[in-house]
Amino acid sequence: MNEALKQGSATTASRIYEVLRQDLLDGRYGAGERLSIALLRETYQVGLSPLREALNRLAAYGLLRQENQRGFRVLELSRDELADITEMRRQLEGKALELAVEHGDEEWESQLLAANHRLTKAGSHTPIVEWEQLHSRFHNALVAPCGSVWLLRFISQLHDQFDRYRRVAPRAQELRHQLDAQHQELVDLALARDSRRARALIEEHITLSCEVALKSCR
Amino acid sequence: MNEALKQGSATTASRIYEVLRQDLLDGRYGAGERLSIALLRETYQVGLSPLREALNRLAAYGLLRQENQRGFRVLELSRDELADITEMRRQLEGKALELAVEHGDEEWESQLLAANHRLTKAGSHTPIVEWEQLHSRFHNALVAPCGSVWLLRFISQLHDQFDRYRRVAPRAQELRHQLDAQHQELVDLALARDSRRARALIEEHITLSCEVALKSCR
DNA sequence: CTAGATCAAATAATCGATTATTACTAGAAA
DNA sequence: TTTCTAGTAATAATCGATTATTTGATCTAG
Structure with missing residues (x-):
């Protein structure tokens, strides 16, 4: 679209x-x-x-x-749907990252470093809407070369769904830090071509951001 | 929708x-x-x-x-996209069936038997459009109680995509028989609550129907 | 009072006409 | 002949007005 x-x-x-x-x-x-x-x-x-x-x-x-x-x-927000979206993201982004790490070329490595750099530079001073966009781009960059158009499509769709939940969550600073650290680790594992551990980490990453979102979900 | x-x-x-x-x-x-x-x-x-x-x-x-x-x-048809759709269906329907077999109740068992019966009764005499619908319903019934709205949504979407390819394929009789036999086996494994083997079989089933479709895909 | 019916206001869906953009054709210049 | 340009026809997108449906208030019967 x-x-x-x-x-x-x-x-x-x-x-x-x-x-x-x-x-x-x-x-x-x-x-x-x-x-x-x-x-x-x-x-x-x-x-x-x-x-x-x-x-x-x-x-x-x-x-x-x-x-x-x-x-x-x-659409309404519900704990059940958040759990559903989170589990689907774990499965799909996990698989996609595994594939991306295996197939990604040098161009991908640079794009990934760039996206991470931009995201890191944007601290708590940047407006949240802008940060969300950089964050989306980073995650997109991660899985981009997974080789499946439909996998990427579903991931984007779920990401949009998840953002609605993230948006209502309060910005818990400690967890936020932990999430940021995971972004850096993800880049490291990707560049080291450790698809197994990269997948495990992104699944953990998604679970953690779900927990952040849950804090505000009635 | x-x-x-x-x-x-x-x-x-x-x-x-x-x-x-x-x-x-x-x-x-x-x-x-x-x-x-x-x-x-x-x-x-x-x-x-x-x-x-x-x-x-x-x-x-x-x-x-x-x-x-x-x-x-x-949309155009292409070998690459068919491969993509098939692989995604394997992953998602495989997972969904595993969950469905674990969570499905008695009501599900009856629905499944009914759907299979209707599909079996519709032989080569029924118009293809009608057969396709019964076939869709059977596959829907299989995974229905997987517990994930989004998983079901993506599966339906991919099914629609796949149907475009199936539709242009010639009706190879030998393969068709094999596919029909697999439907029966799927029901048996589902009722026996053998989620592992059910998943393996549906993945095989999807691969086989892809091969049928491939015969006509330029 | 409560449940049901009736009417009026609000608003979603649809239609017919208009505008803006693209695709096509023919003619002129290289 | 080929390639560009201008003009025209085709058609996609949009607008304004109309129709159909729902919502909510009011009234009446039980």
Whole structure:
């Protein structure tokens, strides 16, 4: 969906899709909230058709729930779903990292170092939205050369889902530090081509970030 | 997406979504073909808005590719993607079946037997579209109680993707028999609660159906 | 009071017409 | 002939207005 934006002329529908997606990840709209189409039109200053097309895409992607004749709602948050998402991320990102470590080339190594550098430089002063983006890019860079388009697609999708939970979590400083340290370790293991241990670590990493998110999940 | 249809009043957009999805799986439109919106309108006798909303959903779901200002195209078929889809199905359905065998209750056992019975009864005389549906239902029934909403979601999505390849494959009779026999074996292993061997068999099953599909994939 | 029916207001879905962009064709220059 | 350009036809995207459905308030019967 993202490539569509980059390639030259974006349509209104594509633009509003990206903006809405980001706002949903940022928690701008509450869990379970009904999205009034008229209100959205006003807020984002867009026409009805492109807005509805964007909402339809978001529903198919899993960030909104569409009820016929009753419009669109933000998805609810639940402990059960967080557990589900976390377990799926463990499985899929674990597998993907294993493959990436085996297949990644020199270009990948540089990209990974760069992504980690940018993430490390961004301290607690950077706005959280910006940090989230760097964090996403780092994780993307990690698994990018796994060789499976569908695996990457599912991972991104789950990452978006997970972000909704991360966003409502308080920023626990001690755990945050531990997570940052794991990012560095992940790079080290990746460059050392230790796929076994890299996989084990990212699974641990995902479990830990789930625990952070859980602290705020009712 | 399917539940939306069942729950009372379906909208035009939801109806046309389901019809288009089925037609895409049935191979009514060729791989890579551009879908003319005006033509679709005429073919399905629907208005522009609901049609475009359905197309947007299908693109987000991965059955169409959307190019800004250039409309919608059917996705191409490729050996590489078939290999990707097959490997993902092996991993995910394998895992799901393992969990289902561990968690499934008596109700599941009956559903499974029923689904298998219906599939077995439908011989080579039944139209292929109908057989495909029974086959899908059987595989759904197998993994249904795995306990993970996201796992089931990804499996369905991959199943739809795979169906596009299966649809263009010639019906090789010997292999077909072998696949049918595996369905029975899967039921037996499931009822015997042998999750290890059930998983191994479904992985083999998926690989075999991939080979059937490959025979026709350029 | 409570449950059910009825109507009015709100709003989701759809339609028809318009605008913007791309694709195609023909003609001119190299 | 080939390659560019201009103009035109085709069509994708968007807008504004209309229709259909749901929601919520009010009223009535039990």
